[in-house]
Amino acid sequence: MGIAIDVLDTAKEVDTVVLLSGDGDFDLLLEKIKRDYGVSAEVYGVPALTAGSLIDSASIYHPIGEDLLL
Secondary structure (H helix, E strand, O other): OHHHHHHHHHHOOOOEEEEEOOOHHHHHHHHHHHHHHOOEEEEEEOHHHOOHHHHHHOOEEEEOOHHHOO
16 A cells, blocks of 8 residues: 555656556556656566556566566
8 A cells, every 4th residue: 555655756857757566456456557747667576477457557567587587
């Protein structure tokens, strides 16, 4: 919940929001900030662990590959 509140507060002041998550619950948040504030929403996530709805809601999706995983 805290992440969503922070994003809503900050989206009014930035051009791009970057989210590092695969949680599909954030898809509505990204749709809202893109629509209401005109910001770009970039998502970084592991493809196998990232919800399709989140990928679809992102302006840009960056898959995290093996080279970035520990």
